Amino acid sequence: MASTQAGAGIGIANLPNQRHAIASKKGSALTMMIAGESGLGKTTFINTLFTTTIKAPKNHKRRFNKTTEKTVEIEIIRAELEEKQFNVKLSVIDTPGFGDYTNNRDSWMPIIDFIDDQHESYMRQDQQPKRQELSDMRVHCCLYFIRPTGHTLKPLDIEVMKRLGTRVNLIPVIAKADTMTPTDLHKFKKRILEVIAAQNIQCYTFPLESDDEASTKRNMSIMAAMPFSIIGSTEDVVTGDGRTVKGRQYSWGVAEVENEDHCDFKKLRQLLIRTHMLDLIHSTEETHYENYRHAQMETRKIGEPKVKTVTNPKWKEEEEALRKRFTEQVRLEENRFRSWEQQLIAERDRLNKDLEAEHSHIKALEAELESMQVGLSPKRK
Numbered sequence: 001m002a003s004t005q006a007g008a009g010i011g012i013a014n015l016p017n018q019r020h021a022i023a024s025k026k027g028s029a030l031t032m033m034i035a036g037e038s039g040l041g042k043t044t045f046i047n048t049l050f051t052t053t054i055k056a057p058k059n060h061k062r063r064f065n066k067t068t069e070k071t072v073e074i075e076i077i078r079a080e081l082e083e084k085q086f087n088v089k090l091s092v093i094d095t096p097g098f099g100d101y102t103n104n105r106d107s108w109m110p111i112i113d114f115i116d117d118q119h120e121s122y123m124r125q126d127q128q129p130k131r132q133e134l135s136d137m138r139v140h141c142c143l144y145f146i147r148p149t150g151h152t153l154k155p156l157d158i159e160v161m162k163r164l165g166t167r168v169n170l171i172p173v174i175a176k177a178d179t180m181t182p183t184d185l186h187k188f189k190k191r192i193l194e195v196i197a198a199q200n201i202q203c204y205t206f207p208l209e210s211d212d213e214a215s216t217k218r219n220m221s222i223m224a225a226m227p228f229s230i231i232g233s234t235e236d237v238v239t240g241d242g243r244t245v246k247g248r249q250y251s252w253g254v255a256e257v258e259n260e261d262h263c264d265f266k267k268l269r270q271l272l273i274r275t276h277m278l279d280l281i282h283s284t285e286e287t288h289y290e291n292y293r294h295a296q297m298e299t300r301k302i303g304e305p306k307v308k309t310v311t312n313p314k315w316k317e318e319e320e321a322l323r324k325r326f327t328e329q330v331r332l333e334e335n336r337f338r339s340w341e342q343q344l345i346a347e348r349d350r351l352n353k354d355l356e357a358e359h360s361h362i363k364a365l366e367a368e369l370e371s372m373q374v375g376l377s378p379k380r381k
């Protein structure tokens with residue numbers, strides 16, 4: 001696996017030039033999450049990103065190049081990027097696709113919970129007296145994959161994006177851009193942006209103005225590309241003019257991953273791991289984590305554990321079913337006891353009657369005995 005970034009480097013050396021020079025000697029850690037409906041190429045995208053950003057692995061720590069089977073649970077893929085003494089620990093969280101079920105809430109709720117749980121875990125560690133080695137898996141950005149329908153955002157997309165946007169730096173992405181013509185793609189992007197504005201969905205934004213003109217221009221061009229259209233592929237294919245590129249081969253030609261006329265993969269990668277990595281980390285800390293902390297502090301005392309409300313509707317349904325089963329069981333048992341009680345009462349009555357009959361019988365015998373005794377006793381004169 002060769003780096004396609006050979007000349008430009010992977011860009012980590014550019015980190016000191018970024019707006020927030022917070023990179024320490026220890027390096028930075030970037031955690032990105034990939035979410036969206038099933039089968040949109042999320043896992044393929046991760047592999048594509050890694051094959052084009054990471055040099056051949058030198059040790060077992062780097063774990064990537066996943067097979068593209070259906071993702072069924074949240075998976076974390078880690079890699080280390082290193083360039084000119086800058087070390088970036090990259091974690092990519094692949095999430096199960098949703099949208100396959102009648103009740104789709106079941107599938108996207110764990111994603112939201114995962115983001116909240118990372119904030120919670122960091123906050124709890126932060127409140128401890130000893131805070132040297134905080135483990136931090138807070139999600140710095142979430143790429144939300146949109147199906148290339150050519151129409152508009154679906155209600156499910158809107159629902160999930162709204163929730164994600166208030167928790168994390170949300171970056172909308174149009175999947176499988178090679179399945180749309182440039183004109184349709186352009187119209188689709190416009191409609192998506194209209195829905196995002198109308199529905200008040202919070203997406204990641206960054207300051208466009210920079211110290212130098214070139215950076216400002218670059219920022220504007222990246223921002224103008226949102227929502228980023230992408231093509232995912234780890235395959236090397238040969239173009240009509242003889243170049244070997246990462247792309248998807250069709251009878252009509254090649255859809256190239258890194259060709260800016262074909263999709264925005266390059267711009268997205270530039271934003272994520274070159275130009276705005278530190279801004280993503282910083283805004284997570286300053287905005288999303290602070291929002292979470294603030295909301296929790298209003299309702300809880302320091303050190304108090306979070307009351308886990310049962311937010312997952314699947315659990316709610318299970319709880320409901322369990323409650324019904326329990327009530328039914330109690331009702332059956334009560335009926336059983338009641339009929340048992342009836343039987344006991346009937347048995348008691350029967351025994352009482354028998355006892356009474358025995359009593360009467362004994363009394364009759366006693367009376368008989370008495371009269372016999374009277375008959376036998378010697379007559380007095």
Ligand SMILES: Nc1nc2c(ncn2[C@@H]2O[C@H](COP(=O)(O)OP(=O)(O)OP(=O)(O)O)[C@@H](O)[C@H]2O)c(=O)[nH]1
Nearest residue numbers: 038039040041042043044068070071097176231232
């Ligand atoms: N045309 C086209 N197909 C793609 C692209 N990216 C991925 N695919 C194909 O789409 C299919 C699904 O890809 P995955 O990466 O498994 O999709 P996923 O979103 O991770 O799927 P889940 O794990 O089920 O959520 C595979 O057959 C890929 O080869 C793309 O950019 N264009």
